[in-house]
Each structure stands twice: as C-alpha cells, then as structure tokens.
Amino acid sequence: MELFYLGRINGTHHLKGTVKVYSFFEDVEKIINNKIIAEKSNGEKKILTINNIEIGGDKLLYVDFEEIKNKTEALNIMNAKLYIRRDILGTIEDGNIYQSDYIGLNVYDKEDNLLGTIEDIMETAAHDIFIILDENNEEIMIPNVEVFIKKIDFYNNKLIVDIPESLKNINKSEEK
Secondary structure (H helix, E strand, C coil), X not given: CCEEEEEEEEEEECCCCXXXXXXXXXXXXHCCCCEEEXXXXXXXXXXXXXXXXXXXXXXXXXXXXXXXXXXXHHHCCCCCEEEEEHHHCCCXXXXXXXXXXXXXXXXXXXXXXXXXXXXXXXXXXXXXXXXXXXXXXXXXXXXXXXXXXXXXXXXXXXXXECCCHHHHHCCCCCCC
8 A cells, every 4th residue: 555645743733632734735625534644753653534624824734633632642643744545645647746745755866876865845936946855964955847857756766857066066065
C-alpha cells in the first residue's frame, strides 16, 4: 500500500483536541472522514479518522480526529507525521500530483550526482522554489521552472535538474 505524506502535527488548537498540521495539501475535502496513519517520532503508529479540517492559511490546517477528544490526547501525537493511502487521492498517472509528492524526492544533476533531497517548497508569485538539503544539511534553492527541471520520476523518487554551479553554491557558507 502506497502512502501519501499529508504533513506534520506541530501544535494544538483549543481544548477539544484540534491539532495544527503543517501541510502542503489543499484538497481537504478528499480526506475528511478517511483514516490516516499518525507516525510518532518513536515509530509508534496510530490510525485516526479525520472528522473535520479547516484551512488556516500558509500551509496550516486545523484537524479534528474522531479518536482525539481533548488537548491532553492531542499532545500525545505532537510532531507525528501524517499519512493517507495514496489511492484515496487518485493516482499520479491520472494527473493527481500534489506538492507533497515532491517532498522527499532525491535531486540529481544531469551527470547523475546526488545534490540532496527536497525538504520544503517555497511559494512565490512567479513560481514555486524547491528547498533541497544536501549531505551537509545546507540549502540549495531551485526554481520549479522548465529551464532547470529536466525530468521528474516519482516512481524512482528522482528529480533531475540542470542548474549552473553558481545556483548550487549560492546559499553555501563561505567558511571552510
């Protein structure tokens, strides 16, 4: 079963157990009343049912779970990563591609050298920018535009880019 990453619980909201979720996912109607997997940082997994979702803006969702009745229970799943079955959302083949599909993709240059992994996406007025963390935990920012993005292969978890060396090093520290 293929899972889709919805986001991470990063806070509580109200005393009734509503949680704040940092997420790129916007098509919330598709996941209400569905079961999700909440994976805690210790690896423990819980199956929860989404009762309601409100969009809070700037990648923030307010989520109510059937099984979470109060703030204490909500605190028990803090920082959990949330996943849902991919088939509930539709398939990539059918054009159902979400920003979260890009998170975790390995990014390679045209010579097949690993540059890093997509950790975040920054939305700008012109286009999205992929935030890639390299092996030294330094950021590389690559605009999601055709001139730089050469191939996206979701099945092999791979994004191939052709970027100038200066763009690779623009955010790297000068200290050595």
